[in-house]
Amino acid sequence: MPKVHLLDYVAGNVRSLVNAIEKVGYEVEWVRSPEEVANAEKLILPGVGHFGHCLSQLASAGYLPALRAHVDAGKPFMGICVGLQALFSSSAEDPQCPGLDIVPGTLNRFDDSTKAVPHIGWNNASCPTNPTLYGLKSSSKYYYVHSYKYPYKQGELENQGWAVATATYGGEKFVGAVAKGNILATQFHPEKSGVAGLRVIRAFLDGSGAKALAAKPPQATDGGAVELVASEGLTRRVIACLDVRTNDQGDLVVTKGDQYDVREKSDERSVRNLGKPVDMAKKYYEQGADEVTFLNITSFRDCPIADLPMLEILKRTSETVFVPLTIGGGIRDTVDVDGTKVSALEIATMYFKSGADKVSIGSDAVLAAEEYYAGGKTLFGNTAIEQISKAYGNQAVVVSVDPKRVYVPKQDATRHATLKTKTPGPKGEEYCWYACTIKGGRETRDLDVVELTQAVEAMGAGEILLNCIDKDGTNSGFDLELITQVKEAIRIPVIASSGAGNPGHFEEVFEKTTTDAALGAGMFHRGEYTVQQVKDYLAGKSLVVRQFEG
Numbered sequence: 017m018p019k020v021h022l023l024d025y026v027a028g029n030v031r032s033l034v035n036a037i038e039k040v041g042y043e044v045e046w047v048r049s050p051e052e053v054a055n056a057e058k059l060i061l062p063g064v065g066h067f068g069h070c071l072s073q074l075a076s077a078g079y080l081p082a083l084r085a086h087v088d089a090g091k092p093f094m095g096i097c098v099g100l101q102a103l104f105s106s107s108a109e110d111p112q113c114p115g116l117d118i119v120p121g122t123l124n125r126f127d128d129s130t131k132a133v134p135h136i137g138w139n140n141a142s143c144p145t146n147p148t149l150y151g152l153k154s155s156s157k158y159y160y161v162h163s164y165k166y167p168y169k170q171g172e173l174e175n176q177g178w179a180v181a182t183a184t185y186g187g188e189k190f191v192g193a194v195a196k197g198n199i200l201a202t203q204f205h206p207e208k209s210g211v212a213g214l215r216v217i218r219a220f221l222d223g224s225g226a227k228a229l230a231a232k233p234p235q236a237t238d239g240g241a242v243e244l245v246a247s248e249g250l251t252r253r254v255i256a257c258l259d260v261r262t263n264d265q266g267d268l269v270v271t272k273g274d275q276y277d278v279r280e281k282s283d284e285r286s287v288r289n290l291g292k293p294v295d296m297a298k299k300y301y302e303q304g305a306d307e308v309t310f311l312n313i314t315s316f317r318d319c320p321i322a323d324l325p326m327l328e329i330l331k332r333t334s335e336t337v338f339v340p341l342t343i344g345g346g347i348r349d350t351v352d353v354d355g356t357k358v359s360a361l362e363i364a365t366m367y368f369k370s371g372a373d374k375v376s377i378g379s380d381a382v383l384a385a386e387e388y389y390a391g392g393k394t395l396f397g398n399t400a401i402e403q404i405s406k407a408y409g410n411q412a413v414v415v416s417v418d419p420k421r422v423y424v425p426k427q428d429a430t431r432h433a434t435l436k437t438k439t440p441g442p443k444g445e446e447y448c449w450y451a452c453t454i455k456g457g458r459e460t461r462d463l464d465v466v467e468l469t470q471a472v473e474a475m476g477a478g479e480i481l482l483n484c485i486d487k488d489g490t491n492s493g494f495d496l497e498l499i500t501q502v503k504e505a506i507r508i509p510v511i512a513s514s515g516a517g518n519p520g521h522f523e524e525v526f527e528k529t530t531t532d533a534a535l536g537a538g539m540f541h542r543g544e545y546t547v548q549q550v551k552d553y554l555a556g557k558s559l560v561v562r563q564f565e566g
């Protein structure tokens with residue numbers, strides 16, 4: 017197999033990138049010191065997390081001159097995500113930290129006054145001057161996850177010989193990819209962008225992208241001024257969720273509860289077995305799921321942490337599923353079977369190394385939020401959320417919320433954030449609030465969803481997975497009131513979850529709330545609808561979705 021060199025400097029989930037490279041027929045050789053850069057013919061710089069973290073790691077290990085020399089020698093170079101950002105002069109994220117300055121300019125943050133930040137999800141990468149640049153297609157969608165971007169100014173980079181592909185988020189047009197000579201850099205993650213992303217990796221590795229660009233370099237006056245058409249912009253994300261646990265026979269199965277009760281209603285009360293996790297994840301990927309989430313709903317704590325069954329599931333899934341994978345359940349400081357203390361960060365690291373892109377934290381986030389308020393809204397820096405987001409970036413940390421409705425007769429009957437509900441309680445109560453729970457809904461705490469989500473946003477969580485115990489498994493549609501309350505409280509993206517029973521429920525949640533994504537479980541597992549049917553339905557209602565490319 018032909019080789020490509022990958023720079024190893026602790027950049028999060030590189031397993032997916034390795035899998036994607038192998039999928040297109042290349043073998044990865046790691047570069048583990050600046051001297052080894054000289055051995056590389058084709059070099060890839062992956063990157064997640066903070067600009068400053070990435071650049072300071074590269075600088076302190078002595079990589080920067082070696083990277084510049086590689087690029088100056090005209091050898092093929094590809095930067096991904098922060099690997100693209102590193103090519104610029106600087107970033108407002110860490111102004112004191114200089115970039116490689118190969119592309120002049122300073123990155124800035126998306127404006128979060130009117131939209132969720134980070135920008136997470138599937139968006140375009142369209143290059144009007146070179147429409148097939150490195151296999152890009154204007155009709156395809158690519159997976160982005162970032163808060164900082166280079167704002168696109170018509171003709172600016174083209175006048176310096178760069179071909180530029182752009183995307184637009186909430187009215188801000190930014191650089192999605194740049195290419196010049198043998199350099200290609202993408203703000204999106206091609207290894208997480210399904211078949212459309214694999215095409216880009218292939219065009220880089222086989223040289224066809226650089227060759228086509230050499231035949232038609234952008235002209236100095238090219239600006240690529242195109243108006244946004246209806247199918248452009250961030251898509252509505254549809255996520256498939258797999259609750260995984262061991263059944264009574266000891267097999268790891270996908271299960272699904274009704275209001276979190278995963279046992280059959282029959283006398284045996286056995287755990288519902290809906291299929292095998294790896295196979296089902298692949299099926300949903302091929303149906304067009306934009307992400308796959310695994311929730312380990314039991315803790316499997318009778319084995320050493322390094323042997324956690326979910327690690328193997330992630331490794332196997334990431335070989336065939338090229339969209340983002342989230343893993344939740346049991347991410348907290350803990351003690352291994354031999355008595356060794358293991359931090360939440362160490363557990364998250366194992367998951368990232370096994371192919372996860374995000375970790376989802378449930379119970380531990382509630383306890384951390386309680387301490388945050390008990391300390392007068394103090395950030396101690398020692399919570400799982402803070403530590404994992406510091407090391408891997410906010411986008412890598414999802415907080416999974418398991419709220420339950422509590423009805424009250426009057427708006428001020430409780431200190432909690434209430435709302436007037438359209439579905440009054442059993443005694444006709446017109447108001448309700450949502451209490452957070454821990455341990456899979458078994459224990460209710462004196463903390464409401466607004467308090468929880470605002471606290472974890474302050475700690476550095478990048479996204480909220482908003483379940484609803486009352487709605488879970490009911491097929492009656494999402495809890496629009498809950499979603500609206502949380503969306504109004506925070507700036508980070510929200511994934512609506514619990515209650516989806518048909519494609520119309522997805523349309524309803526996207527039309528009636530500002531949710532960023534919607535998740536379904538039971539309706540997919542029971543085979544009532546496929547993800548593709550949901551996408552087709554949404555597209556028929558003129559909502560922008562990503563269609564699976566085979």
Ligand code: 1PR
Nearest residue numbers: 257273276345346378379416456488489514515536537538
């Ligand atoms: O507390 O950090 O160990 O995380 C435990 C994780 O496991 C949490 O994310 C929690 O939501 C989840 N969990 C725990 N117990 C259950 C259970 O069902 N007994 N599952 C559980 C939560 C809820 C959803 C579900 C949607 C959509 N699953 O993710 O997939 O409600 O379902 P639907 O479309 O069929 O209505 P920690």
